[in-house]
Amino acid sequence: MxxxxxxxxxxxxxxxxxxxxxxxxxxxxxxxxxxxxxxxxxxxxxxxxxxxxxxxxxxxxxxxxxxxxxxxxxxxxxxxxxxxxxxxxxAAPSATPAETGKPRVLVIEDNRDFSILFSDMLKIMGCETEVTYTAESGLNYAKSAKPDMIFCDLSLPGNMDGFAFAEAVRSVPELQYVPLIAVSGRTAPEDQERAFAAGFHRVFPKPVKFGHVSKALEEFSQGRFFQP
The missing domain is CATH 3.40.50 (Rossmann fold)
Structure with missing residues (x-):
């Protein structure tokens, strides 16, 4: 099908x-x-x-x-x-993200209430958003859709957590330079170090702040590659 x-x-x-x-x-x-x-x-x-x-x-x-x-x-x-x-x-066909000029953002978050709030915030900021609840489904989506930016929780259900997801993303040539941001309650120094080593460019604590996300989107729109 x-x-x-x-x-x-x-x-x-x-x-x-x-x-x-x-x-x-x-x-x-x-x-x-x-x-x-x-x-x-x-x-x-x-x-x-x-x-x-x-x-x-x-x-x-x-x-x-x-x-x-x-x-x-x-x-x-x-x-x-x-x-x-x-x-x-x-039903009329809708405009594609490329036609609207909006950044395509993937959110991977298993807390459904938080994922809805976060997705709504990104939409207010002018993004086209996609939400998945596991790293596995997020990776499949990223491979096929190649989003402009990815926000991912570090603690996720299933066989793949956020750290493993980042490593998997960086192993895909087409996704190597996609801005990847962790949004998590795990923000201890050792967690941040591990996140950066896995391939994340930022680690934002929960509850995520509007200013943090806004700044990240601004950096992305200006074409600057994130550095830890």
Missing amino acids: LKFLSEKKLRKVLNDNTNVLGIWRSAAEWMATDWFPRMKDAGMESFAWVYSSSRLSQISTDDTLTMMDAGKYGIKLFYDKAEAQAWLDS
Whole structure:
């Protein structure tokens, strides 16, 4: 499906769950943090999601959407397939980050409340933002989308923490010079030293300050490469 979206340059998806029965909540996090980002990377701009008639399936859909910013992915829910199709037919293509001239910023943060606040702050500052909740999904996104800047927590769930993520990013030739900033509660001297050695250019403490982020964006916009 991803290959088809990309090759055919398709921008709209009609996801008809009318006949989907039962609960599938175990897949909700995967869809929110992995599948939808990959669909967006493939070119998707509008996603019409038709509810199942099964309440359990509806709950699973709702669980997925609570883990993500549905608006950012162009997701809208419907109870009627014809209404969903009509909405897709009327949806205009959105401008790409390159067309808007906005920096493309990736945020990797497993605390969903903080990730939303941080993402909103970056949007206010004029950025196009993408949020992932694990280092693994963040690395996959970075490889495909090549963001202009990355903010990453140091303590992350899964097999890869922020330190390992930075090392992995620096091993990818296309990402070697992407500004990489840690936002973490781990700001002891030894943590900062380890972060810089892994490839981070800045370490900002939580709660992150508007001034710190603003300065980093200013340095980036002026084309200056970060130094620890």
